[in-house]
Amino acid sequence: MKPVNLAEKLAMFDSHWDPHVVADYNDNEVMVVKFAGEFPFHLHEETDDFFLVLEGEMVMDLEDASHAVKAGELFIVPKGVTHRPRAKAECKVLLIEPKGEPNTGDPATAAPKPRI
């Protein structure tokens, strides 16, 4: 039980679309992740998806709209909603999802989630 410095955790890896778990909140994993380029469109059948931009800017594409999300802004994608995060330049994000939820919504294509 101690403070978790998000910038220090983000400095521990360089990979993109590769969430790293930094803490647990109830049955959720709290992760940091770096975005650059485009992620595939996907959805999570059973959970909302929590994004907080810590540094940089991302775009959240939905099926019928796109939203720029800047540092200090939160974007929550409701469960069942198809979405695609993308970022022109590297963007650092705090991500919250239930434990075991695949980041693509599909275990076959998901990244493992190392704990740092």
Next chain:
Amino acid sequence: MKPVNLAEKLAMFDSHWDPHVVADYNDNEVMVVKFAGEFPFHLHEETDDFFLVLEGEMVMDLEDASHAVKAGELFIVPKGVTHRPRAKAECKVLLIEPKGEPNTGDPATAAPKPRI
């Protein structure tokens, strides 16, 4: 479904220890709150308590330790653990708790949680 700018939400109220709901994540409320001074020691029997310092610095007092928590740092208090946040100067925090959870752990002393 749109970005939530946390600084804009925080600019909408001045009160301390008065969490305002800005979004929902599954069965949780995502809130912004301003701390100044000392909150009472309390605990949440059934939930972890999620704090992310957005601006300023707080101290999280536990029964046997105190932790300074600075901007960009996360502190998660596990359920059942007695704690007291305090801040010498105003500190802005992102708080996540399950819907309906009283901020003091006790409905009799809890602040209502307006939605902004």
